[in-house]
Amino acid sequence: MAELVLSGDEAVAQAALDAGLSGGFAYPGTPSTEIMEYLQEYLGDKRAGAGDADGGAETGSVLEVRTAPRVAQWCANEKTAYESALGVSFAGKRAMVSMKHVGLNVAMDPFTNSALVRIHGGLVVVVADDPGMHSSQDEQDSRLLADFARVPCFEPSDQQEAYDMTRLAFDYSEEHEVPVLVRLTTRLAHARALVKTAPARDVPARGKCTDPYSWILMPEMARRRWLALLDKQAIFRVDAEAASRLVLGSKELGVITCGLARAYYKENEDEWARAHGGERPSHLHIGRYPMGAEKIRALVAHVERVLVIEEGYPFIERDLRGIFGAPVPVAGKMTGEIPLAGELSADSVRLALGLQAREGSAVAGIEVPGRPPQFCQGCPHADSITALKKALEGEAEFFTASDIGCYTLSALPPWNAVESCVDMGASVGMARGAASVGQKHAIGVIGDSTFYHSGMTNLIDAVRYRTPMTLLILDNGTTGMTGAQPTISGTSQLPKLLEGLGVEKEHIRVLEAHKRALDMNVAAIREEIAYDSVSVIVMVRECIEWLKKARKS
Amino acid sequence: MTCDIILCGVGGQGGLSVSVVIARAAMASGFLVKQSEIHGMSQRGGQVLANLRISDKEIFSPTIPKGKADIIFAFEPLEALRYLSWLSVERGTVVAATTPIRNIPSYPDIESVLAEIRKLPRARLIDADSLAKQAGNVRSANLVLVGAAADLLSVPPEAIEKEIVALFSRKGEAVVQANLKAFEYGRSIQHG
Numbered sequence: 179m180a181e182l183v184l185s186g187d188e189a190v191a192q193a194a195l196d197a198g199l200s201g202g203f204a205y206p207g208t209p210s211t212e213i214m215e216y217l218q219e220y221l222g223d224k225r226a227g228a229g230d231a232d233g234g235a236e237t238g239s240v241l242e243v244r245t246a247p248r249v250a251q252w253c254a255n256e257k258t259a260y261e262s263a264l265g266v267s268f269a270g271k272r273a274m275v276s277m278k279h280v281g282l283n284v285a286m287d288p289f290t291n292s293a294l295v296r297i298h299g300g301l302v303v304v305v306a307d308d309p310g311m312h313s314s315q316d317e318q319d320s321r322l323l324a325d326f327a328r329v330p331c332f333e334p335s336d337q338q339e340a341y342d343m344t345r346l347a348f349d350y351s352e353e354h355e356v357p358v359l360v361r362l363t364t365r366l367a368h369a370r371a372l373v374k375t376a377p378a379r380d381v382p383a384r385g386k387c388t389d390p391y392s393w394i395l396m397p398e399m400a401r402r403r404w405l406a407l408l409d410k411q412a413i414f415r416v417d418a419e420a421a422s423r424l425v426l427g428s429k430e431l432g433v434i435t436c437g438l439a440r441a442y443y444k445e446n447e448d449e450w451a452r453a454h455g456g457e458r459p460s461h462l463h464i465g466r467y468p469m470g471a472e473k474i475r476a477l478v479a480h481v482e483r484v485l486v487i488e489e490g491y492p493f494i495e496r497d498l499r500g501i502f503g504a505p506v507p508v509a510g511k512m513t514g515e516i517p518l519a520g521e522l523s524a525d526s527v528r529l530a531l532g533l534q535a536r537e538g539s540a541v542a543g544i545e546v547p548g549r550p551p552q553f554c555q556g557c558p559h560a561d562s563i564t565a566l567k568k569a570l571e572g573e574a575e576f577f578t579a580s581d582i583g584c585y586t587l588s589a590l591p592p593w594n595a596v597e598s599c600v601d602m603g604a605s606v607g608m609a610r611g612a613a614s615v616g617q618k619h620a621i622g623v624i625g626d627s628t629f630y631h632s633g634m635t636n637l638i639d640a641v642r643y644r645t646p647m648t649l650l651i652l653d654n655g656t657t658g659m660t661g662a663q664p665t666i667s668g669t670s671q672l673p674k675l676l677e678g679l680g681v682e683k684e685h686i687r688v689l690e691a692h693k694r695a696l697d698m699n700v701a702a703i704r705e706e707i708a709y710d711s712v713s714v715i716v717m718v719r720e721c722i723e724w725l726k727k728a729r730k731s
Numbered sequence: 732m733t734c735d736i737i738l739c740g741v742g743g744q745g746g747l748s749v750s751v752v753i754a755r756a757a758m759a760s761g762f763l764v765k766q767s768e769i770h771g772m773s774q775r776g777g778q779v780l781a782n783l784r785i786s787d788k789e790i791f792s793p794t795i796p797k798g799k800a801d802i803i804f805a806f807e808p809l810e811a812l813r814y815l816s817w818l819s820v821e822r823g824t825v826v827a828a829t830t831p832i833r834n835i836p837s838y839p840d841i842e843s844v845l846a847e848i849r850k851l852p853r854a855r856l857i858d859a860d861s862l863a864k865q866a867g868n869v870r871s872a873n874l875v876l877v878g879a880a881a882d883l884l885s886v887p888p889e890a891i892e893k894e895i896v897a898l899f900s901r902k903g904e905a906v907v908q909a910n911l912k913a914f915e916y917g918r919s920i921q922h923g
Binding site for chain 2: 183312365372442444524525528539540542543548550552
């Protein structure tokens with residue numbers, strides 16, 4: 179037993195290691211990135227700890243750390259990461275795959291289907307949601323996706339639970355032969371607190387699965403497996419019920435919390451009690467799904483009204499209301515006491531509890547302008563985007579579709595250079611789609627990591643149909659926004675790959691993303707956007723952030 | 732005892748690492764600690780924010796509620812103004828560096844920014860860059876600020892010094908000494 183100061187991400191990683199993890203797989207994505215970074219640091223025995231001078235755990239990482247019998251690897255995307263984890267499970271070892279919430283969309287195919295197979299080595303899926311969209315395109319709630327897949331979901335409320343629940347999730351996964359999803363949210367993933375760890379267990383070696391029919395999802399077998407999964411739901415509910423915590427107090431108010439909502443509620447509980455004759459609200463905390471109904475019924479039978487506080491969608495609340503309505507008034511996100519959008523805070527929960535807003539110091543007498551993120555000094559993307567803008571000067575018609583990465587910042591002033599950012603790889607598909615219906619000068623702008631993640635397949639479509647489009651691959655060798663993790667494949671591989679995908683050799687241009695090459699780059703872009711089929715321009719220069727980290731270590 | 736601290740600045744200042752120094756020193760001194768920060772997009776030259784909560788009782792919310800912060804450490808003066816609604820009216824102190832980072836076109840006149848900070852009942856404006864340079868490393872400006880509020884932290888300065896040594900030891904003795912000196916220079920500032 180040790181006491182460590184860990185972020186939610188780090189607590190999950192430490193728990194997986196202590197639970198005998200054999201294989202960890204991930205694609206970088208805020209706020210989940212530090213899970214893999216911690217696994218790698220630990221396995222590589224090069225833990226710098228949280229004291230890295232530029233902000234905690236975001237230390238530089240490598241593609242893979244392999245310390246027999248364990249491995250921790252960055253993968254091409256969340257789907258490939260998930261499928262590797264499945265292989266580990268089949269082989270009888272424990273596996274974890276970690277990702278941000280939108281990453282689960284990419285891994286949705288293996289995720290939903292893996293609910294049907296007979297999980298062998300424990301499989302834990304950690305998904306970090308980003309309510310408030312600190313660094314994301316949406317604020318989807320992974321509890322609904324776990325529900326969709328009929329998979330148990332554990333939702334820790336603090337760093338200690340992140341550790342305890344992740345450890346438990348491996349056992350639960352093996353016991354019930356099902357993947358278990360652990361849901362984190364940003365403030366839990368990125369906040370640090372003291373965590374008591376339990377002694378590590380050995381890496382289990384159960385041997386390969388000896389019942390392959392339970393892994394062959396042909397219709398006949400899949401139907402049987404689906405029934406088996408549906409049968410397990412009742413057990414999941416019973417177990418979730420047992421794990422939920424009900425404290426009956428005041429009859430006036432019943433509060434239901436889950437995840438981090440508990441912390442925001444507890445922050446205000448004393449004050450509510452002071453305002454109500456010392457009595458505390460009745461409180462039910464739900465930490466696992468599919469949730470049971472008995473304690474909810476017991477709470478509702480005891481109180482005059484209920485407040486549901488949850489981070490994300492009104493998931494519990496919707497069930498509670500049902501179609502016929504709850505027997506007592508229910509307040510929450512659907513009635514507006516808790517904001518539907520954005521993350522929770524002690525302040526918003528305070529208002530929902532009927533407590534007065536706390537006054538802070540007077541706001542400044544001058545306007546405080548926002549300071550949006552921007553390219554680092556010397557960023558190669560800035561030079562690439564400058565070249566692109568110059569190349570398009572005087573063009574009446576064009577469409578610049580962009581993607582997920584640092585270069586998306588070129589959508590903001592002073593650049594205003596790209597016109598879309600939807601999902602990983604969409605730049606290629608959107609430029610292609612627009613071009614195929616006559617959009618002139620359709621240009622995709624994508625980073626190398628995102629291209630490997632989800633851009634390549636779109637390019638195959640473009641090649642097949644000789645779509646008149648140009649793709650700019652900004653090749654900095656890293657996934658920059660998440661703290662400079664190395665790209666899955668090196669710079670030198672890109673031209674060969676593009677050729678292999680069928681892009682004509684003369685229209686694969688490799689340029690230096692530097693202002694000293696500006697005129698040449700502008701000319702090259704102009705030439706290629708004039709070409710009436712697929713052309714790809716690779717703008718190469720390493721990420722500044724990566725360089726800084728490389729120098730430091 | 733509860734001490735709620737907001738640390739704010741601009742991405743790339745490396746400012747949030749001092750949150751770790753204070754947190755570890757507080758824990759070594761027997762306090763409970765919760766630390767919260769945001770990684771990812773905002774770190775690229777944008778506004779960055781960390782919350783540090785120190786207490787002898789259980790801490791719940793990872794972030795500080797409005798009106799509860801005891802100290803705002805602003806590694807850039809304009810950023811101090813952004814978080815004033817978190818500052819406690821009764822006891823909050825702003826400790827701000829005076830050197831602006833003007834990486835936005837609409838950066839206000841620096842004198843009016845500093846004047847706004849001076850208007851607060853408890854404000855300490857520190858020329859942290861100059862003192863850090865004198866200490867031998869301009870990157871230690873953050874620790875000048877920490878030193879300038881060491882009397883407010885309820886964590887013994889010796890505990891902080893120990894964590895400074897631990898944090899910088901792998902960068903060599905010169906860096907350790909410069910950072911210790913920066914902390915010391917901060918502590919020696921007299922506040923009116």
